[in-house]
Amino acid sequence: MIPSIPKFPLAHGIDVALDWLTQHFSWLTQALSHAISAVIDAIVSGLLFVPPWLLILIVAAVGWRVAGRRVGILTLAGLLFLWNLRLWQPTVETFTLVLISTLIAVAIGLPLGIAAALSKRTSRIVMPVLDFMQTMPAFVYLIPAIPFFGLGAVSASVATVIFSTPPTIRLTALGIRQVPADLIEAADAFGSTRKQKLFKVQLPMAVPTIMAGVNQTIMLALSMVVIAAMIGAGGLGGEVWQAIQRLEPGKGFESGIAIVILAMILDRITQRVGRSSKVASAH
Amino acid sequence: MTKIRVEKLTKIFGPHPEQGLRMLDEGKSNAEIRETGQAVGIADVSFEVQEGEFLVVMGLSGSGKSTLIRCLNRLNEPTRGHIFIDGDDITRFDREHLLKLRQTKISMVFQHFALFPHRTVVDNAAYGLEIQGIDPDERRRRANEALELVGLKGWADAYPGQLSGGMQQRVGLARALAVEPDILLMDEAFSALDPLIRRDMQHEMMQLQQRVKKTIVFITHDLDEALQVGDRIVLMKDGRVVQIGTPEDILNNPANAYVERFVENVDMSRVLTAQSVLQRARVLAFPNDGPRTVLRKMADENYASLLVVNRDYTLIGSISAEAASQAVKDGVETIGALVEETPSVPPTEPLMSVIGILADWRWLLPVIDENNKVLGVVTRAAVLTALAENNDTSVSDAERSDAA
Numbered sequence: 001m002i003p004s005i006p007k008f009p010l011a012h013g014i015d016v017a018l019d020w021l022t023q024h025f026s027w028l029t030q031a032l033s034h035a036i037s038a039v040i041d042a043i044v045s046g047l048l049f050v051p052p053w054l055l056i057l058i059v060a061a062v063g064w065r066v067a068g069r070r071v072g073i074l075t076l077a078g079l080l081f082l083w084n085l086r087l088w089q090p091t092v093e094t095f096t097l098v099l100i101s102t103l104i105a106v107a108i109g110l111p112l113g114i115a116a117a118l119s120k121r122t123s124r125i126v127m128p129v130l131d132f133m134q135t136m137p138a139f140v141y142l143i144p145a146i147p148f149f150g151l152g153a154v155s156a157s158v159a160t161v162i163f164s165t166p167p168t169i170r171l172t173a174l175g176i177r178q179v180p181a182d183l184i185e186a187a188d189a190f191g192s193t194r195k196q197k198l199f200k201v202q203l204p205m206a207v208p209t210i211m212a213g214v215n216q217t218i219m220l221a222l223s224m225v226v227i228a229a230m231i232g233a234g235g236l237g238g239e240v241w242q243a244i245q246r247l248e249p250g251k252g253f254e255s256g257i258a259i260v261i262l263a264m265i266l267d268r269i270t271q272r273v274g275r276s277s278k279v280a281s282a283h
Numbered sequence: 284m285t286k287i288r289v290e291k292l293t294k295i296f297g298p299h300p301e302q303g304l305r306m307l308d309e310g311k312s313n314a315e316i317r318e319t320g321q322a323v324g325i326a327d328v329s330f331e332v333q334e335g336e337f338l339v340v341m342g343l344s345g346s347g348k349s350t351l352i353r354c355l356n357r358l359n360e361p362t363r364g365h366i367f368i369d370g371d372d373i374t375r376f377d378r379e380h381l382l383k384l385r386q387t388k389i390s391m392v393f394q395h396f397a398l399f400p401h402r403t404v405v406d407n408a409a410y411g412l413e414i415q416g417i418d419p420d421e422r423r424r425r426a427n428e429a430l431e432l433v434g435l436k437g438w439a440d441a442y443p444g445q446l447s448g449g450m451q452q453r454v455g456l457a458r459a460l461a462v463e464p465d466i467l468l469m470d471e472a473f474s475a476l477d478p479l480i481r482r483d484m485q486h487e488m489m490q491l492q493q494r495v496k497k498t499i500v501f502i503t504h505d506l507d508e509a510l511q512v513g514d515r516i517v518l519m520k521d522g523r524v525v526q527i528g529t530p531e532d533i534l535n536n537p538a539n540a541y542v543e544r545f546v547e548n549v550d551m552s553r554v555l556t557a558q559s560v561l562q563r564a565r566v567l568a569f570p571n572d573g574p575r576t577v578l579r580k581m582a583d584e585n586y587a588s589l590l591v592v593n594r595d596y597t598l599i600g601s602i603s604a605e606a607a608s609q610a611v612k613d614g615v616e617t618i619g620a621l622v623e624e625t626p627s628v629p630p631t632e633p634l635m636s637v638i639g640i641l642a643d644w645r646w647l648l649p650v651i652d653e654n655n656k657v658l659g660v661v662t663r664a665a666v667l668t669a670l671a672e673n674n675d676t677s678v679s680d681a682e683r684s685d686a687a
Contacts, residue, residue, distance in 0.1 A: 182393055186398075186410075189391040189393075190458075191415075193382065200410075204401045205400070
């Protein structure tokens with residue numbers, strides 16, 4: 001018989017740590033939860049207050065302006081179809097969740113990406129953490145999110161932020177590191193300070209790459225909405241989740257296709273932001 | 284006045300530069316130092332640049348010239364030695380002073396232009412001014428002036444990606460000139476351009492220098508370019524200075540075999556001038572000489588013609604042996620009426636165009652100063668000899684005298 005080695009108490013340790021955190025910091029997380037939830041509610045009711053046809057026209061016009069006629073027409077047709085499927089409200093809820101999560105992810109990811117690009121040491125710490133965040137099954141984040149933030153959209157957005165921030169960090173760092181060495185040298189040769197170099201050369205040159213990262217973040221955030229529905233995030237994910245529980249394949253497909261349409265619209269529009277023609281044509 | 288003085292400047296790359304310095308002082312070779320993981324960028328380089336001088340630093344790749352020019356504004360931190368600019372040792376400057384120096388006194392033009400693709404031409408040209416915190420109207424005005432200086436008026440709102448290579452480098456030059464620096468560092472500035480455009484740019488650069496009178500340190504690996512633009516040339520090899528001198532010094536008195544090998548492929552006719560093949564005019568004719576006198580003077584020196592000058596040695600023309608003989612037969616008293624018009628060149632005339640003139644002019648070609656005074660003569664034989672010698676520097680003196 002192999003002598004039985006006692007199991008390493010990893011699960012127990014994490015539980016204890018989380019319990020401790022919940023006990024001592026739940027006042028903070030609960031307050032945060034209320035604040036975020038208030039913002040989400042406000043945006044959702046704001047968007048729902050606008051008549052759907054008007055909002056659809058506005059979004060289609062934005063798509064046209066930013067990404068051209070084809071994307072404008074795609075946006076118009078797609079959103080009208082969603083409205084027709086009677087999925088307008090869950091679509092708005094999902095969009096809001098993605099929007100909030102993406103804003104938070106960018107607010108965290110951009111500075112971290114810059115720090116990782118400019119400091120080797122920061123990069124060495126951040127990169128393995130990113131690998132961890134991305135490979136850990138996303139469900140796992142949901143479990144501790146509930147005691148901290150309660151059931152609902154806030155927990156969902158926190159889990160979504162954790163899952164979707166890495167591309168913004170990675171591609172921000174990549175974009176800044178990719179700025180050609182001779183341009184950095186030129187900036188130095190004219191006596192730029194580090195801050196001037198960052199804001200006048202490195203960041204502007206990295207914009208297309210950073211936007212590719214933000215685009216990835218949005219796509220990942222959208223892919224979290226179904227999973228987040230399991231803890232009551234609602235939206236299109238909630239519709240899918242309901243269809244699964246009631247075994248209604250038709251309804252499931254409807255909601256699934258709605259998610260695909262929303263994803264395509266967000267993807268096409270954000271892909272174009274920042275990839276302004278002047279940067280693409282030069283160098 | 285000395286603008287830049289470089290004193291025993293050394294740059295060692297690698298994790299332990301002090302070890303490299305020690306080995307350098309022990310007289311170890313670059314290869315031996317490289318085995319320890321250090322690399323010698325430049326070693327004990329000293330030279331001076333005068334205010335308004337166009338100094339060319341020339342050498343093959345790996346000779347340390349790029350390292351050297353980057354030490355002058357401390358993009359490369361020198362390991363040892365001093366750089367004095369206007370008497371201040373900039374190797375001791377703190378970061379604040381260094382930034383100030385780069386912003387206002389020294390600017391740089393890069394081999395691959397290094398323009399900012401996300402900025403318009405005028406915003407590129409204004410970059411240095413923007414860094415100094417000059418307000419937008421003022422910097423736009425000064426950037427536009429600089430663009431006009433380099434011939435890019437009307438391109439202010441284009442993006443660099445829309446311009447040809449030659450025009451992009453003009454933007455690079457405008458960006459450097461806009462801050463009105465004392466010193467211009469040009470790192471292989473024309474090497475990425477195709478040959479025709481490169482020649483134009485060299486030409487324009489020299490004209491521009493007449494107007495702006497900057498102190499220029501210009502890096503190149505192209506000796507023809509160095510000879511063309513440089514007032515003086517610093518020749519480098521393996522991080523060390525091999526020779527410093529004017530283009531003619533370097534061509535005519537190569538310091539060692541390395542320089543000799545370097546210069547042997549130069550097209551001498553573009554580099555040498557009438558001055559370098561000038562001979563003293565041993566005899567001259569005067570307008571009131573008799574034809575017999577003139578013929579005797581020619582016979583003494585074995586000339587087929589003579590230059591005719593006034594008493595103050597200003598040039599009138601020349602007279603040929605045929606014309607003088609005819610005059611003797613005709614019983615003419617003086618040669619004054621027989622003088623033929625004669626082409627002449629200044630001492631700075633390149634040999635290339637001297638050759639062109641001598642193709643049509645069979646007699647002595649006078650070299651004159653700005654007052655039309657004869658300094659000497661150039662003969663076909665002298666030109667050919669000069670070209671033959673300089674194109675054949677590897678031939679030893681013994682062989683040469685054998686051939687003669």
